[in-house]
Amino acid sequence: MTARIIDGKAFAQDVRARVAEHVARIKEANGITPGLAVVLVGDDPASEVYVRSKGKATVEAGMNSYEHRLPADTPESELLALIRRLNEDPAVHGILVQLPLPSHLDSNLVINTIDPAKDVDGFHISNVGLLGTGQKAMVPCTPLGCLMLLRDLHGSLAGMEAVVVGRSNIVGKPMAQLLLGDSCTVTIAHSRTRDLPDVCRRGDILVAAVGRPEMIPGDWIKPGATVIDVGINRIERDGKKRLVGDVDFESAAKVAGAITPVPGGVGPMTIACLLANTLTACCRAHGLREPEGLTA
Ligand SMILES: Nc1nc(=O)c2c([nH]1)NC[C@@H]1CN(c3ccc(C(=O)N[C@@H](CCC(=O)O)C(=O)O)cc3)C=[N+]21
Numbered sequence: 001m002t003a004r005i006i007d008g009k010a011f012a013q014d015v016r017a018r019v020a021e022h023v024a025r026i027k028e029a030n031g032i033t034p035g036l037a038v039v040l041v042g043d044d045p046a047s048e049v050y051v052r053s054k055g056k057a058t059v060e061a062g063m064n065s066y067e068h069r070l071p072a073d074t075p076e077s078e079l080l081a082l083i084r085r086l087n088e089d090p091a092v093h094g095i096l097v098q099l100p101l102p103s104h105l106d107s108n109l110v111i112n113t114i115d116p117a118k119d120v121d122g123f124h125i126s127n128v129g130l131l132g133t134g135q136k137a138m139v140p141c142t143p144l145g146c147l148m149l150l151r152d153l154h155g156s157l158a159g160m161e162a163v164v165v166g167r168s169n170i171v172g173k174p175m176a177q178l179l180l181g182d183s184c185t186v187t188i189a190h191s192r193t194r195d196l197p198d199v200c201r202r203g204d205i206l207v208a209a210v211g212r213p214e215m216i217p218g219d220w221i222k223p224g225a226t227v228i229d230v231g232i233n234r235i236e237r238d239g240k241k242r243l244v245g246d247v248d249f250e251s252a253a254k255v256a257g258a259i260t261p262v263p264g265g266v267g268p269m270t271i272a273c274l275l276a277n278t279l280t281a282c283c284r285a286h287g288l289r290e291p292e293g294l295t296a
Contacts, residue, residue, distance in 0.1 A: 001223070003256040006149055012268035015148070015294065016061055019275045022291045023062040026283070034282035035064035036094040036120065036274070037086045041079060041105065042072035046234075047098050054096070054271060061275045066092060072102050079105060080113050087115040093285055094120035094278035099170070117285060120277040123170065131177050131296075138277055139296045143175040145269025146207060146228045147182070147296060153226060153258055158183035163203030165189045165196075165216065165246070171209040171230050178296055179205070196220075206256075208246035218251030227252055227259040230266050 026032050036058045040051045051067065058065035068082060079097075086092050095118045101107045111119070116126040122140040130137035150157060162184035166172035172188060179186045189199045191210070200206055200220040208216050209230035221227060231246030245262035253259055260266055276294040283290045 001254065001257075003227070003253045004258040005253070006153065006228075006258050006260045006265060008145075008149065008260055008265040009268045011149060011152065012145070012272035015269070015272035016057065016275060018291065018294065019272070019279050020061045022279055022294075026286075026288060027062065030286065030288060032282065032286055032288075033062070033064050033091075034093050034278050035066060035091045036096065036278045037066040037068065037089075037092045039068045039070070039079070039082065039086075039095070039097045041070045041074055041098070042102050051098055054274060057271050057275060058278070061279075063275070063278060064091065073104075074102075076105050076109070079110060083110065083113045087113075087118065092118065093282035094118055094274075096121055096274065118281055120274060120281055121170075122174065122277070128169070128174070131174060131181075134181060137296075138281065139178065140170055140174045141273035141277060142171050142209075142230060142266060142270045143178050144273045144277070144296055145266055146175060146230065147178045148273070148293075149228065149260065149266075149269065150205060150226065151182070156182075157205070160184045160204040161187075161202050162205040162207065163187045163189055163200055164207045164209065165200065166207075166209035166211070166230070168209065172207075175207055175209065175230075179207075181296065210246050212246055213244050214246070214248040216247045216252065218248065218253075218255040221252055221255045223255055224257040225255075227256045228266060229260050229262055232262060232267055 038051050055065040086095050095114050111123045116124045119138050122138040127137045162179040164172050164176045167190045176186045176188050197220045201222050205226050207228045213233035213235050229245035229247040233244050243263050
């Protein structure tokens with residue numbers, strides 16, 4: 001058997017087109033343009049690339065993009081003051097502070113200073129609590145993108161065994177909450193899980209979000225399972241730089257029923273969902289009808 005390859009790039013294009021269409025409609029009907037502010041502290045080259053592509057995608061969707069670049073040694077008080085200004089700015093509907101932050105900055109404090117209604121990353125404790133209690137929240141972009149792919153593939157996820165490998169606040173935990181919300185039986189596995197291969201083999205759905213290149217081989221996967229690979233690892237092989245996931249794609253594709261590739265899988269969905277969240281935040285701020293199929 002060979003797995004169906006889930007085209008995250010094409011799906012993300014479709015999401016972005018739907019966002020753009022909705023943006024055009026509210027511009028026309030309500031004279032409102034959604035705005036996303038992205039804050040980058042320091043000059044990490046990978047972060048630079050992400051921030052640039054986020055800005056480009058935002059403008060392509062017809063929204064306003066505001067980029068704030070601060071030096072790596074920016075005092076915490078200055079960053080917090082910027083966030084408070086963005087919280088008050090009516091043209092800004094979404095705020096994203098690029099992570100990781102330089103180590104002298106307390107990222108929990110920084111994130112929790114963002115107005116939860118503008119927290120398009122869904123990292124604020126209020127949004128975490130809302131998601132965990134099944135209330136309307138801003139949902140983290142990467143897990144939301146994975147959920148969209150899974151719903152598209154399976155329709156209802158009710159009763160499926162889902163195994164999430166990784167317990168981070170940005171992917172593993174919110175992913176588990178979303179799967180639980182869709183009535184999966186959810187296991188969160190991690191580096192200290194006993195008999196990890198056996199636990200992985202239970203999953204009708206296996207989400208890999210550990211950040212270890214090609215850690216999960218094909219023989220950890222239940223035949224026919226859907227594999228969602230969240231990993232984005234830069235490695236060097238045969239003298240060439242490559243991007244690989246947390247799953248060993250070659251062996252996994254022989255066992256899985258469907259699998260996301262890296263690149264071209266979950267990554268593009270993350271950016272598409274950031275745009276969707278910005279639109280959702282804008283609609284909520286103005287009491288407008290929310291876009292359908294673009295929220296959890
Ligand atoms: N506050 C915050 N929110 C984030 O959402 C956030 C962040 N900080 N810090 C960094 C990570 C990383 N991230 C990615 C988004 C898109 C791709 C993406 O589109 N990847 C392409 C390939 C890109 C390439 O070639 O490098 C793909 O997988 O096909 C990857 C990674 C968002 N992040």
